[in-house]
Amino acid sequence: MKKPPIIWMNVSLFSITFACAVIFVPWYGIAYGFDAIEWLCFVVVAFASGLSITGGYHRLWSHRTYKAHASVRFLYALGGALALQNSALHWSSDHREHHKHVDNNDKDPYSAKMGFWYSHIGWMLREYQAQRYHDYKNVRDLQNDKIVMWQHKYYLPLLLTMNFGLPILLGWLNGDILGMVLLAGLLRLVVVHHCTFFINSLAHVWGSQPYTDKNTARDNGFIALLTYGEGYHNYHHIFENDYRNGIHWWQYDPTKWLINTLAWMRLADSRRVVPQERIEYARLQMQLKRTKIKVAHLPNSEELIEKLQAEYETLKTHLAEYYDAKKALIEAKRKQLANKQLLSQVKELKLRFKQQQKSWHSLTASFS
Numbered sequence: 001m002k003k004p005p006i007i008w009m010n011v012s013l014f015s016i017t018f019a020c021a022v023i024f025v026p027w028y029g030i031a032y033g034f035d036a037i038e039w040l041c042f043v044v045v046a047f048a049s050g051l052s053i054t055g056g057y058h059r060l061w062s063h064r065t066y067k068a069h070a071s072v073r074f075l076y077a078l079g080g081a082l083a084l085q086n087s088a089l090h091w092s093s094d095h096r097e098h099h100k101h102v103d104n105n106d107k108d109p110y111s112a113k114m115g116f117w118y119s120h121i122g123w124m125l126r127e128y129q130a131q132r133y134h135d136y137k138n139v140r141d142l143q144n145d146k147i148v149m150w151q152h153k154y155y156l157p158l159l160l161t162m163n164f165g166l167p168i169l170l171g172w173l174n175g176d177i178l179g180m181v182l183l184a185g186l187l188r189l190v191v192v193h194h195c196t197f198f199i200n201s202l203a204h205v206w207g208s209q210p211y212t213d214k215n216t217a218r219d220n221g222f223i224a225l226l227t228y229g230e231g232y233h234n235y236h237h238i239f240e241n242d243y244r245n246g247i248h249w250w251q252y253d254p255t256k257w258l259i260n261t262l263a264w265m266r267l268a269d270s271r272r273v274v275p276q277e278r279i280e281y282a283r284l285q286m287q288l289k290r291t292k293i294k295v296a297h298l299p300n301s302e303e304l305i306e307k308l309q310a311e312y313e314t315l316k317t318h319l320a321e322y323y324d325a326k327k328a329l330i331e332a333k334r335k336q337l338a339n340k341q342l343l344s345q346v347k348e349l350k351l352r353f354k355q356q357q358k359s360w361h362s363l364t365a366s367f368s
């Protein structure tokens with residue numbers, strides 16, 4: 001099959017910025033050195049642009065997992081231009097296609113099934129998307145957001161101002177313009193580019209699949225460190241409407257922490273979360289599926305599968321009963337109906353559920 005034409009602008013942008021960062025940053029560091037302020041600016045500007053993509057482009061605009069005040073959206077629009085990953089409108093349109101048609105080589109713009117290079121950067125280097133480049137049907141809701149449309153319209157002047165103006169201003173304030181341009185401008189741009197591209201490439205090949213194996217998305221704590229918390233991609237692909245990617249307190253998800261801080265400052269609200277029971281149920285189904293595969297070759301597999309299925313059904317029932325009672329208790333509390341009987345029932349059901357969960361874990365662990 002003949003490959004589509006090369007997009008020379010993108011090829012030049014990615015290769016020139018990468019080559020210049022690799023050559024000039026070490027040269028300048030050795031010849032003149034970078035000071036602590038320059039390194040600090042590198043980190044702060046990297047987080048400002050990276051979080052604008054993950055907190056703004058991704059979780060706010062692509063998935064509408066929460067609502068944000070206009071001042072936050074304005075900063076996201078500036079930070080997004082700084083990250084140089086196209087306008088929020090275009091990015092979100094691509095991303096919604098990615099979720100809708102994940103791993104479908106004809107429809108997913110950065111399908112991981114096309115290989116690592118393609119999903120990382122290759123998809124932007126040729127006119128693969130020409131037929132839908134200006135089709136924004138799937139982001140009609142975002143077209144009502146004045147800030148999104150303003151950024152889309154003035155994307156070029158905005159990206160130039162943010163990528164040249166900001167580092168030059170910081171460098172001028174610090175007394176060394178070139179050093180700041182190289183570190184907070186160039187190196188930061190290349191690092192944030194590839195770190196966020198890892199979500200489409202690495203997070204679809206490396207890691208675990210605790211919630212679903214219906215697509216290639218993986219959970220990986222190490223990738224989360226590089227991607228502002230987006231490394232819990234298996235969770236994200238099954239529950240894309242959840243504002244969190246790392247659902248546990250110990251998981252590194254600075255994008256979630258940012259959204260929580262904004263909510264605390266009353267600059268964000270309507271954070272959407274998936275009910276815990278659905279999360280547990282998804283995990284349980286995957287465990288059952290995996291264990292069934294593991295025992296399939298054993299001589300007494302039929303008997304084992306029957307036992308597994310029975311334990312699974314009991315756990316599923318206990319899970320549903322516990323969460324139903326918990327919901328009823330929350331509802332009663334909301335109506336300010338003190339209900340001691342309900343409270344003790346929830347406690348009892350929780351205990352029963354946890355015990356069954358323990359026996360399930362020891363059963364499945366014995367086959368791993």
Ligand SMILES: [Zn+2]
Pocket residue numbers: 098199200204217233237
């Ligand atoms: Zn993905």
Ligand SMILES: [Zn+2]
Pocket residue numbers: 058062063095099236240
């Ligand atoms: Zn997403």
